Amino acid sequence: MMHCSENPPAPVSARILTGDSITTCLSPLVHDLICNLGFELRENCDINSIVSQNGEVYWEAITDRVSYAESGQSLDYRRSVLLLGPVCEAIHLHISSLTRAQFEIKYSPWFQWTAYPELFLEIFDALKSLCPPAISLSVMKLASCLERALGDVFLLIGKECPFLLRDLLASAELAQVFGHAVMDILKVFIGSPCGLNLRNILWHGFASPQDIPPKYCSAMMLFTAGLGQLLKSYLHQENVTLAHRPFVTLTNLEDVIVFPGVTDEVLSALENVMMKSAFLLKAMLPYWETAVSKFKVHRFADCTMLLLSQLEAGLRRVFAAVNKCPDRLLTAESTILYTTFDEILAKHLNDGSINQLPHFLGEPAMEFLWDFLNYQEGPRIRDRLSHGEINLREFPREAASQLLTFSLVLLLRFTAEDTLTELKEEATIQLLISLAESYRSRCHPAFQLQKQVLNCEKSLRMWPVLPVPEEPGQEAARLEGNSEAFACNSLISKILCEFCHHIPGSTCAVNGLDGLPPEKWPQLLQELCSTRIPTLFCPRLVLEVLVVLRGISAQCQRVSDQVVASLQLRHRQWVEHRLRSRQRQNYLRMLSSVRLLSPVLYLILLLLALELVSVHTVHGKSAQDRQQYLRFLKLILQYTENLVAYTNQEKNKWNEAITLTHAVLLRIWTFSEKKQMLMQLAKKSTNQVDTS
Numbered sequence: 001m002m003h004c005s006e007n008p009p010a011p012v013s014a015r016i017l018t019g020d021s022i023t024t025c026l027s028p029l030v031h032d033l034i035c036n037l038g039f040e041l042r043e044n045c046d047i048n049s050i051v052s053q054n055g056e057v058y059w060e061a062i063t064d065r066v067s068y069a070e071s072g073q074s075l076d077y078r079r080s081v082l083l084l085g086p087v088c089e090a091i092h093l094h095i096s097s098l099t100r101a102q103f104e105i106k107y108s109p110w111f112q113w114t115a116y117p118e119l120f121l122e123i124f125d126a127l128k129s130l131c132p133p134a135i136s137l138s139v140m141k142l143a144s145c146l147e148r149a150l151g152d153v154f155l156l157i158g159k160e161c162p163f164l165l166r167d168l169l170a171s172a173e174l175a176q177v178f179g180h181a182v183m184d185i186l187k188v189f190i191g192s193p194c195g196l197n198l199r200n201i202l203w204h205g206f207a208s209p210q211d212i213p214p215k216y217c218s219a220m221m222l223f224t225a226g227l228g229q230l231l232k233s234y235l236h237q238e239n240v241t242l243a244h245r246p247f248v249t250l251t252n253l254e255d256v257i258v259f260p261g262v263t264d265e266v267l268s269a270l271e272n273v274m275m276k277s278a279f280l281l282k283a284m285l286p287y288w289e290t291a292v293s294k295f296k297v298h299r300f301a302d303c304t305m306l307l308l309s310q311l312e313a314g315l316r317r318v319f320a321a322v323n324k325c326p327d328r329l330l331t332a333e334s335t336i337l338y339t340t341f342d343e344i345l346a347k348h349l350n351d352g353s354i355n356q357l358p359h360f361l362g363e364p365a366m367e368f369l370w371d372f373l374n375y376q377e378g379p380r381i382r383d384r385l386s387h388g389e390i391n392l393r394e395f396p397r398e399a400a401s402q403l404l405t406f407s408l409v410l411l412l413r414f415t416a417e418d419t420l421t422e423l424k425e426e427a428t429i430q431l432l433i434s435l436a437e438s439y440r441s442r443c444h445p446a447f448q449l450q451k452q453v454l455n456c457e458k459s460l461r462m463w464p465v466l467p468v469p470e471e472p473g474q475e476a477a478r479l480e481g482n483s484e485a486f487a488c489n490s491l492i493s494k495i496l497c498e499f500c501h502h503i504p505g506s507t508c509a510v511n512g513l514d515g516l517p518p519e520k521w522p523q524l525l526q527e528l529c530s531t532r533i534p535t536l537f538c539p540r541l542v543l544e545v546l547v548v549l550r551g552i553s554a555q556c557q558r559v560s561d562q563v564v565a566s567l568q569l570r571h572r573q574w575v576e577h578r579l580r581s582r583q584r585q586n587y588l589r590m591l592s593s594v595r596l597l598s599p600v601l602y603l604i605l606l607l608l609a610l611e612l613v614s615v616h617t618v619h620g621k622s623a624q625d626r627q628q629y630l631r632f633l634k635l636i637l638q639y640t641e642n643l644v645a646y647t648n649q650e651k652n653k654w655n656e657a658i659t660l661t662h663a664v665l666l667r668i669w670t671f672s673e674k675k676q677m678l679m680q681l682a683k684k685s686t687n688q689v690d691t692s
Contacts, residue, residue, distance in 0.1 A: 017278040017317055017414060024283065025206045025313060027330040034196055035211060037078065038085030045090035050222075055106040057226030062087055063181035066188065075184055077194040084188065084219075091222050092127075092215035100124060107221075110228035114149040115244045116392070123221055132209030133290040133306070136202055139217050140305055141392070143190050143199035146224055148388025152244050153177055153231060163387075165199065166191050177234045178227060189220060193338075203386050204340050205313030206331045208283040247391040250379035250399060255442035255451075256371050257398050258435055259405040265428055267292055270408045272423060279314040279414035295404060301385065301395035307403050308382050311410070312341050315357070319344045322356040341382065345369055347537040363536055364439040368406055370536070371443040378443030409436040441535045445546040449612055450529035452553040453605050457525050459560040460605075463598050464518070466567045468591055469574055484662050485596050491665040492599050498672050499606055502679035503528070504613065521602055528609035534616060541618050541626065545678075548633040549608050549615075555640030556601050562647045563594055569649070586652050593654040597643075600661055604636065607668070607677075614682035625676060632671050639664040 024031055049061045065087055067079035095103065103124050111117040119141060126134035143165075150168055151161040157173040168174065169191040175183050188195040198216060201207045235242060274280060274288045291306035316339050320329045328339045345366065349355050358366045371378045381399060384390045409432055412424060423429060441447050496516060503524070516524070538546075570587045573579045579587060621629060642660055646653040671677065 017321055022281055022283065022329070024208050024211055025281070025316075025330055026201065026211055030197075030201070030206075030331045031211070033078065033081060034198075034201070034207075035213065037081050038088060038213065038216075041082055041085050043086040045086045047090045047094045050087060050090060051094065055110065055225065057222060057229060059179075059182055059226055059230070062185060062223075062226075066181065066184050075187060075192075075194075077188060077192065080184075080188045081196060084185075088213075088215040088219040092218035095124070095127065095218045095221065098124075100128075107225045110225035113153075113228045113231050113242060114145050114224065115152075116145050116149075119145055119392075120221055120224070123217065127214055127218060130214075131290075132212070133286045135214050135217050136207065136209055136212050136287070137290070137302060137306060139198050139212060139220065140202045140309070140386075141302075142217070142220050142224070143203075144386050144388035146190075146220075146227075146388075147199075148245075150174060150227075151388075152242060155245070156238075156240055156242065165387075178230050182227070182230065185223060189216065189223070199386075201331060203309055203382075204338070205284075205309040205311075205316065206338075208281075209286045210283070247394075248384060248389045250381065250384065250390070250396065252377055252443055252448075253379050253396060253399060255447075256368075256379065257402055258439060258442075259402055259432060261398075262295065262401045262404050263428075265426075266405060266408060266432070267296065269423055269426075269429060270404065270411070273408060273411045273415060273420060276416075276419050277411035277414045278416075279317070279411050280310065281313070281317070284310055284313055291404075295400055298397070300397050300400035301390070301392040303400045304381065304395065304403055305385055307400075307407055308385070311403075311407060312344070314410075315341075315344050318360065319355070319357045322360045323349065341369075341373060345374065358536065362437075364437050365406075365410065366536055367441040367444075368436070368439050371441055372403065375441070375443035377445070377448055405432055406436065409433055440532055444535040444538065445543065445550060446533040446535050446538070446612060446615070449546060449550050449553060449608065450533075452550060452557065453525060453609050453612075454529050456553060456557045456560055456601070457522060457605055459557060459564065460598060460601055461522065462564055463560075463567070463594060466564065467571050468567070469571070482658075484658055485592070488596055488600070488658065488662050488665055491662070491669055492603055495665065495669055495672060496603060496606070499603075499610060499679070502610055502614075502677075502682070504531070516602075525605060525609055528606075528613060531613045533612060539616075539619065542615050544630065545611070545615055545618050545633070548630065548637055549611060552604065552633070552637050552640050553608055555637065555644055556604055558644045559597070559640065559647055560601065562644065562649070563597070566590065566647070566649050566652075567594070586654070589654040590652065593657055596658060596661065597647075600665070604640070607636075610679040611677065614678040617678045617681045620681055621676075629676060629678075632667070632676075635667055636664065 026034065049058060051057050062084070065080065065083040067076040067083060068074065069076050098106070100121065104121060107120070108117055111120045114120075123138040123142060126138040147165050147168065154161050154168060154171060154173045157176060158171065162168045162171060166187075169183055169186050190197070190199040193200065196216065198212070198220070202212070231242065271289075271292055274285065280288060287306050287310050291303045291310070294300075294302040294306065317329060319339060320326050331338045343350065343355075344357060346355055347358065373380065373382050379399065381403075385392075408429075412420070412429070412433070424433075500516075567590070570579070570583075570590065574584070574587060618626060618629070639660060643657060645651060646657040646660065672680070675681075
C-alpha cells in the first residue's frame with residue numbers, strides 16, 4: 001500500500017544527484033598528495049637560504065629538493081612534493097610577514113615580465129585575507145598569467161607556442177632560458193597530473209576551497225619573481241627584448257548575448273537558489289558566493305573563472321549520474337583520464353557508448369555550452385581565460401552576465417518542485433527560463449553562414465541606391481544590349497524558376513526576365529535564414545559542405561564591398577570631371593555589368609540559403625555523388641574568387657566578368673537539371689520555414 005508524503009517528490013533533475021556529504025572531488029591519492037604529503041616532513045627551512053634580503057631567489061636551494069627516479073631521467077613527483085613542503089612553508093611564512101608596501105618594494109620589479117604585475121598585489125591581498133575561495137582564484141589567475149608570459153618567453157627562440165601548458169613547460173626553448181631544474185619545479189606544481197597539478201584541479205572544478213594549501217600559492221608567487229630574475233639575465237646575455245603578444249578579444253560575443261543584463265533581482269535569485277539547488281555540492285558553495293560577490297564589484301573575469309570551474313564541477317555530477325558512472329565524479333589518478341568539459345559535452349563516452357547528458361540537459365543548454373566553450377568561432381571563453389589570452393582588467397560584463405544567468409536557470413532545474421515556488425513564478429525568472437529553453441546555436445558554422453548571407457544581402461541592397469550619372473549615354477545602352485548579357489538574364493530566370501520550386505511553403509513567382517521583384521529578396525532570404533538547422537554534433541560531411549558554402553558567401557561579400565566602393569569613387573570622379581576618356585568608358589561598362597551582377601549574386605545567395613536548409617540531406621548521397629556535388633560547389637567558389645579579382649579597382653575587367661558569369665550560370669543550370677542539389681533531394685516534410 002502506498003502512503004502519501006506531505007511533500008511532492010523532487011523532479012528528476014534534483015533526484016538524480018546524491019552524495020552531498022562529499023567534501024572533496026579529489027580522489028584519495030590526489031587529496032593526500034595535495035593536502036597532506038607536503039606537510040609530512042617536519043623541518044625548519046631558513047628563508048635566508050631561499051631568498052636574499054633584496055628579493056633575489058636562490059634557485060639552487062629550491063631545485064636541490066627536486067627528486068628523480070633512479071634512472072635520473074624522470075621526476076619523482078611524490079618525493080619532490082614531500083621534500084619541497086618545508087621550502088613552501090618557509091616562503092609562505094616569509095610573505096605573510098611582509099606588509100603590502102614591503103612586498104611591493106621587494107618583489108614588484110620582478111613581476112614586470114608577466115605584463116600583469118598588479119595581479120601579484122591582488123594575490124598578496126588574497127593570501128592576507130585567509131579566504132580559501134580567494135586563494136583558489138589566485139592560483140587560477142596566477143597559472144594562466146604565468147602560462148601566457150612563459151609563452152612569450154618561448155617565442156624568443158621558438159616559432160609556434162605549444163597550446164598545452166604541459167608541452168610548454170617540457171619545451172627545450174624554456175629550458176634554454178631558465179634551465180631544466182627550474183622547469184622541473186614548475187612541472188611539480190602545475191605541469192603534470194603526477195604532481196600537484198594545481199592549475200588543472202582548480203580550472204576543472206575538482207578542488208574545494210579547503211583543498212588548496214595557501215603555502216603553494218605563496219611559493220608559486222615567489223617562483224614567478226625568480227623566473228623574472230633568470231629572464232633578466234638571459235635577455236641581457238643574448239641582447240634581446242621580450243615582446244608580449246597582444247591580448248585577444250572574445251569572438252562573436254555579440255551573437256551569444258540572449259539574456260538581458262543581470263539585475264539585483266537576478267543576483268538575489270541566484271543567491272537564493274544556490275542554497276537549495278542539488279546541482280552543486282555544499283563544499284563548493286563558497287565559490288558560488290564569491291562569484292556573485294565578484295560580479296557585484298565589477299570583477300567580471302573573476303566571476304567568470306569561478307562560474308566556469310563550478311559549472312564543470314556541477315555538470316560532472318550530472319554526467320556521472322545519468323551515465324551511471326559515479327566513480328567519474330572524482331579526479332582519477334594520473335594514469336586514468338579524468339572527466340572534463342571535453343568529455344562531458346561530447347556525443348560519445350570514451351568507450352564509444354552514447355553520452356546521456358546531452359539528452360538529459362536538452363539541445364538548448366548543450367548549444368549554449370558549445371557556443372560559449374567549444375565552437376571555433378565562439379568566444380571559447382574557458383580556453384581564452386585559462387591560457388591567459390584575455391585582458392582580465394577589460395573582461396566584458398556581458399560575458400559574465402550571460403554565464404551568470406545561464407547558471408541561475410540551470411540551478412533552478414535542480415531544485416525540488418516544492419521549493420522556491422514563488423521565485424520560479426516571477427515574470428523575470430519565467431522570461432529567463434523561456435529564453436534559455438529557446439536557445440539555438442549562434443556560433444556553429446550553419447548559423448554563421450545564415451549571418452553571412454543576410455549581411456551580403458544588406459550590402460547588395462545598397463547597389464541600386466548609389467548615385468549614378470543621369471545620362472550614362474549610348475555606350476551603356478549598347479553594352480546592356482549585348483547577346484552575352486541577354487543570355488545571362490535568360491539563364492538567371494530559368495535557374496530562379498527552378499529554385500523557387502524548392503522554397504518551403506513558396507508562393508514565389510518569377511516575373512519572366514525581370515526575375516524576382518527586388519522588394520521580395522530581403523524577406524525571402526530572411527525567412528530562409530531563420531530556418532532552424534540541427535547543429536549539435538554535426539556530422540563531418542555536413543561540415544565539409546558548410547565550409548565551401550561559407551567560402552562562396554565570403555567571396556560574394558568581397559565582390560559587393562568592392563563594387564560599392566568602386567561605384568562611389570567613380571561617380572565622385574565623374575562629377576568632378578576627373579575621369580579620362582578610357583576611364584569614362586570603363587565606368588560605363590561597370591554600370592552596365594553591375595546591373596547584371598546584382599541578380600547573379602542574389603541568385604547565389606538564394607542557392608546558399610536553400611542548400612543550407614537541406615544540408616543534412618548530403619547523407620543521402622552516394623560517395624560518388626557527394627564528390628560531384630562538392631566539385632560543383634567548388635566551381636561556384638572559384639567563380640566568386642575570380643569575380644573578386646575582376647571587380648577589383650585595379651583590374652576593372654567588366655567584360656571578362658560577364659563572360660565568366662555566363663559560363664558559371666550554364667554550369668549551375670546543367671547541374672540543376674541533374675536534380676542533384678540538396679534542395680532537390682530534400683523531403684518536403686523537412687522543409688518548413690521557421691520564421692519565429
